[in-house]
Amino acid sequence: MTARVGSRVDGVEESIYKPYNGRIIWMREETPDITTFRVALEEHEVVDSFTSFKPGNFVLASVIGYGEAPFAISSPPSQRGSIEISVKRLGVLTQVLHELCVEDRIGLRGPYGNDFLRGEPKGKNLLFVAGGIGMAPIRSLIHHVLDDRKSYGEITILYGAKSIADIPYKKEFKRWDRMDGVDVVLTVDPGGETPDWDGRIGYVPNILTELNTSPKNCLAFVCGPQIVIKLSAQTLSNWGFKSRDIISTLENRMKCGIGKCGRCNVGHIYVCKHGPVFTYEEIMKMPNSDY
């Protein structure tokens, strides 16, 4: 058991709770309640160690006076020197984050947790299934995969939101859809469509049943509300996907992010430390939904 002092430069004693100074260099209002922030780090000596994260890792972002909360990194590691987080407005901190502008400060602590690459996606066909803000960590992985397109097989992306207005990353979905061997399926919940909507209408797990993706040499990444993960994983299992080839992320409430404060546990598993990326095989071994 090697104890790390903080996550920073070796040998310097620093508080593990001290955030790096980040500054917003770009931001985009994705939907009425989701905004993506691109944050650059001001302390040059830590930029490399911080941005050498892997898709699936998370950070704790904070605003002085309002506290901190965990967010999945939504940008790929290839984007050197900065990271992006996509924040859905839900509480006090996320409200304050939404009021920030370019040049404003965000504190960042991390990156923490394990990553999607543990599923060894290289050389495989990939199926991405996401709902709502669950697209954020998946977006990091999709960009990462497309950075090295030739190393991967067929790619299918299924994404669902409440309504058309609630779909983030719209331009990126369009760009991905134009690429060879990439199939993008967008869906909105019934009632969330407009007459000119050319995507699908229906809940993600229902639309998934229509895709009928072959489990052969395929990895599925599923992220979204608990019900989307549960139902999608069942569908995939029925198709013959092995439970270790279905990969998801659990995003429980966290405070410390490093396995101490206690609240994110599912059974003895600390989502922050052992996760947040788990295979469906691992999830099925966890206590049932009421843990």
Place this chain on the structure above:
Amino acid sequence: MVTEKKVIDDEGLNQFVSALIQHGYAVIAPTIKADRVFYGVVEKGSEFVREYSNAQNSPKDFLFPRMEEILRFTDDETVVETFPKAVKRVFLGVRPCDAMAIKHLDKLFNWDYADTHYNKRRGDAVLIGLACNTPKSSCFCTSLGGGLGPHHKKNVDMMLTKLDRSSYLIEAVSELGEALISLLECGVLATSSHDEKALELRENAEKMITKRLNLDETFKVMDDNFDSAYWKTVARKCIGCGICTYLCPTCHCFDIQDEGLFRLRFWDSCQFALYSKHASGHNPRDQPHKRFRNRVYHKFVYFKKNLDEALCVGCGRCKTYCPSKVDIFKIVSEAEAGISEYRSVEIPK
């Protein structure tokens, strides 16, 4: 190496406390506050009460305080790290169960990431144990592994054993203890008759602890029966006040919040409804019995799986101070029988 053992009287113990204070140590010992025994900083030896089964709080309060500043911000948005002041602390009169609890906290706060704030406080803190001659009926330390018992001294630096009304056997256990025992100017060297007396007291004390728990079997039964309706039944008495988590020497859950220009860490409790509520509104432990079960499982299953120890030290505080007398020992020791009784019952969602 033969450890030096001495026998001192009450006055000698007072002198030792004065010597420690003179050498710059903050001495933290059980004292009387509002007619109850609490750990607190003592200014002279006589404030250290010696007749107590255990203090209401535990040394945890000084290593992992109820609230502490972890960062400070300036008006121009600079983040300033703040660390606890380096204080040389001596914890005096620590019962073996509480010493074991500190060992568990050491493990947790250095699990993968070293917690700078805890470690600064823990630093070279000296633990001087006081053997338990008269354990309470609620005690069950001997069942919790690691050799723990009323006279267990592995986790302390020095050990005191009260031999009779006013004499104490004092011995160094660690190197730190060796260095400190030299501050003791009075007392006589212990003889084998003193050792025999200590052994007799130890055997007596161990006999007084009648509660028995098979830790390995409890672990297995609990691990296999998370979904048993037994847990819902036994949690019924719990009112979710969280006092057990506050007084428990090993409970360590915390929250981090900003108050103005300070980032603070303070105790939280898994018994509180909002503790694990997600931003989405989903709450995985939305019912009292789930929160209660989480605490019991953390003590007897989860910590064992992650860090190879039971997180309970058998001090009995959670039962003693529980307003509805929820008895963790009774609950886990009867788990096997209780679970088989409920085997056919589905836990209501």
